[in-house]
Amino acid sequence: MRHFTSIRQLGSLEEALKAAKYVKENPFADQALGRNRTALLVFFNNSLRTRLSTQKAAMNLGMNVMVLDVNQGAWKLETERGVVMDGDKSEHLLEAIPVMGCYADVIGVRSFARFQSREDDYNEVILNQFIQYSGKPVFSMEAATRHPLQTLADILTIEEHKTKARPKVVMTWAPHPKALPQAVPNSFAEGLDMTGYDFVIANPEGYDLAPEFTRGIKVTHNQDEALEGADFVYAKNWASYEQYGQVLSKDMGWTVTSEKMALTDNAFFLHCLPVRRNMIVTDDVIESPRSLVIPEAANRVVAAQTILKMMLESL
Ligand code: SN0
Numbered sequence: 230m231r232h233f234t235s236i237r238q239l240g241s242l243e244e245a246l247k248a249a250k251y252v253k254e255n256p257f258a259d260q261a262l263g264r265n266r267t268a269l270l271v272f273f274n275n276s277l278r279t280r281l282s283t284q285k286a287a288m289n290l291g292m293n294v295m296v297l298d299v300n301q302g303a304w305k306l307e308t309e310r311g312v313v314m315d316g317d318k319s320e321h322l323l324e325a326i327p328v329m330g331c332y333a334d335v336i337g338v339r340s341f342a343r344f345q346s347r348e349d350d351y352n353e354v355i356l357n358q359f360i361q362y363s364g365k366p367v368f369s370m371e372a373a374t375r376h377p378l379q380t381l382a383d384i385l386t387i388e389e390h391k392t393k394a395r396p397k398v399v400m401t402w403a404p405h406p407k408a409l410p411q412a413v414p415n416s417f418a419e420g421l422d423m424t425g426y427d428f429v430i431a432n433p434e435g436y437d438l439a440p441e442f443t444r445g446i447k448v449t450h451n452q453d454e455a456l457e458g459a460d461f462v463y464a465k466n467w468a469s470y471e472q473y474g475q476v477l478s479k480d481m482g483w484t485v486t487s488e489k490m491a492l493t494d495n496a497f498f499l500h501c502l503p504v505r506r507n508m509i510v511t512d513d514v515i516e517s518p519r520s521l522v523i524p525e526a527a528n529r530v531v532a533a534q535t536i537l538k539m540m541l542e543s544l
Contacts, residue, residue, distance in 0.1 A: 246388055411438055411467045
């Protein structure tokens with residue numbers, strides 16, 4: 230696998246989960262693989278888990294790691310071609326990317342949806358420029374449309390906690406004050422489609438995800454009905470895809486409360502974090518013994534290490 234931008238590139242999820250299990254049990258078994266190899270992690274947006282877990286994963290593989298926060302100390306970057314650069318932007322991505330490529334063996338990129346143009350976001354213009362111009366293998370640390378490292382950690386966490394072969398997993402929209410990208414829910418839907426789980430998405434009207442991510446998946450606008458008998462509840466906010474980037478609702482009737490969890494089959498609670506407490510989920514639910522948010526975050530190291538290992542093996 231040269232680049233990793235979507236969970237679908239894994240081909241066999243079963244094989245990837247086996248590889249992840251091995252990595253989790255033997256975190257330092259492949260120290261020689263990354264020796265004298267450099268991972269460059271480029272962040273256009275904030276990060277806590279992705280930054281630390283990917284760095285840790287690379288170190289476990291014996292790699293050297295460099296982190297660049299584009300918005301903190303790097304030159305302000307122009308991303309459009311043809312612009313007369315007489316403003317505040319000092320450097321063009323078209324030079325910056327190949328330069329970064331000179332310094333790294335593998336490049337991780339975080340570049341969220343910018344919500345200026347649905348077309349640009351869904352064409353992954355920033356991520357694809359890294360693939361096209363860096364000359365190096367590139368992996369997504371959440372791009373405009375997907376967050377595959379999160380999805381791998383999510384599925385791994387479900388696999389570790391499920392008590393039946395085909396658990397019922399509900400991904401529910403929940404309210405949030407800001408417009409958030411669709412990357413996490415798109416990616417989760419894409420990954421869950423590769424499992425044999427009973428998967429349902431619940432969201433208010435106007436919040437249906439892009440059709441390419443929900444084809445063949447059950448989508449309902451009735452959260453209570455979806456939660457019935459659920460084994461796992463995955464909460465997430467996202468901005469509207471149809472009215473692109475808009476916040477159409479902050480309906481607190483969609484917050485995951487203990488009353489909502491009582492509709493489930495004693496479900497586990499999942500969220501990728503960071504989470505707005507008492508908007509997305511109440512304190513009591515996230516603090517309950519059924520909350521898996523911390524083990525889920527811990528599995529981010531395993532997911533990143535599994536992917537980096539595959540990329541190093543195909544260098
Ligand atoms: C990002 C998102 O895609 O939803 C990253 C999740 C891993 N989340 C946020 O930007 C949350 C920001 C906030 O203010 O709550």
